[in-house]
Amino acid sequence: MLRREFLFATGAVGLSACTALPQSRKEPQYYPIKSSLDRVIKNVVGLRPYRTAGYRLEAETFDNKKIVHNYGHGGGGISLSWGTSSIATQLALESSPQSVAVVGSGVMGITCALMLARQGVKVTVYAAEFPPHTTSNIAAALWLPTSYYDRKEVSEDFLAQDKQISRAALEGFYGYVNQPDYGVFWHDYHFLSHRLPKRKRELPGGNDLYPQYKVSTENNLFGYTYQEKMKSLMIDPSFYLQRIKLDAQISGATFQRKKFGSLQEVLSLKENVIINCTGLGAKDLFNDDKLLPVQGQLTLLLPQPEINYSYVAVDPNEFYYMFPRKGAIILGGTTIRNTYSTKPDEALSRKMVSAHANLASRL
Template structure:
């Protein structure tokens, strides 16, 4: 791709919705660094990913709950019940989980001794329930799915609250909540770094540049910028390097569920088909963390799925970095985890089926082969 084609691709991409949870943010305020650029030495020790079909161990499809107007933290009355919503995080569910849980809990007006119901046992529901339990509140989760069968389990889970909203659909109030939730959540994840929760810091490259630092530049330490000559990746006029947190969903969600039980939480397997059924619950406060389920249960038709596909390769211990190529027509990202090398990805709005598209899987594999082949020695 020529330099002019790269620039045009990035411009087209920035006009579109981001991908399923790991792309650059769309429309977020840009935080500029002092322009001391292209002065960094070439990074060393970047081993290539071994991309081949015979190393493929699974294909993953996830439907992210997306609202153009961003996540919903509204308070709703239902007869004598108070419902506090916390859903619609798009690609930023895991990244924002502790932050929006904190903001939602702040809306509770009852005393700390009153029981609370939480709907949903994905990352938003578990985070909300744990914070409530730490306040001393009795908590019961009602859910029809448990980890590892939740949408949260199939996220790539690189910490960056991206693909959360459309810039022209949000106001200053939402942006204040978004930035506050980002800061709260990132700080809490720092305290969870280690093997028990499967959280660690990772160096990540944005091929072509244009990373927008969602939530604020202070959340991405040790920023570096490379020109085409100094970049470890061939063929890109700009490359940006940031540090952020990587979360392993299979480890992380199991640890959260363990914490929930150890703190005294109760869990009931139950599916609610109509909103009116919630009036039967004994709890007077209900935290709605149903994700995409809110489309039907609470008739929020602005909530739509964004389908994302991943190809997962055998793990490679020597891969200690990630990258994102944020092209609208050829989105690619790679993150190493202990359960495999995560290769993405796709972004398909308002697609409700979770069928694997083999054409897209082949595109993903070929694209990452190209990037691996272009890694400078």
């Protein structure tokens, strides 16, 4: 997620009745994370497939082939996956094809394949890499559809459709909450800042998607001046992606390793309908100059099962987040545009570890 996108705030919110929240009579207990260099498991760097104009979700025809694009979801692709993939599969099925090819096996490709296979369509996924070796595996991944467009580059129509897509996308995850092996769970998310926001905007998708949403200006986590606290879903990609890939296979989808070097190679697939879920790979394959990498580095610490809260903390020149997973505590918050390097920066990791240790000491 990009720093800019967190700078929103809203008014009161209604409770969503869509799914059961954990019942707790007591206020949650905040255990400090143990952020120290001797607890670092590894550092990873991912490139968010960011489009200034927002994700590309449309069909294009080349002679007798139809390509449906579903890429460019920036820092919100895990969150959006059920929403944009639903539209992409509808576009693919308009001509009632016998079979469909999906190119790419990150969260978008697998979700499309699962949706098609469940409808009884013959589907083959072709991809250079599969989980756990995709960008989708690196995602943090908080359910908060943000950071995938520049506001001045998108129309009101895009924003209106995006709101509906976000709502449908969250609905898609409800069936997986607390299901064994899927890694989808509710937790307490906090957005923290030392400054009160200037503008008040609705939360992505609508305020009612975030149960127990509360704004406070005192008694906040780590002593911040301003806090937005809410229940939000965490989707642990290390569990989730493997599991939905298995679901797709059980429903009949097949997966083949294949790297495409050009659009012509894509068009030479035997299927006449192809869904393009290549993420950043679409830049070269489809000559998309609006698509660019936004680099993010994560530091993984040894897991702490007692942690069931997360935060994004905005300091004057910094941006830190912490998300808990079963296998690790995730520290992150860096966003660097137009950088293709995926080599971790050790100095940055040390800085992250120290900054989060400092926050934890304020509990």
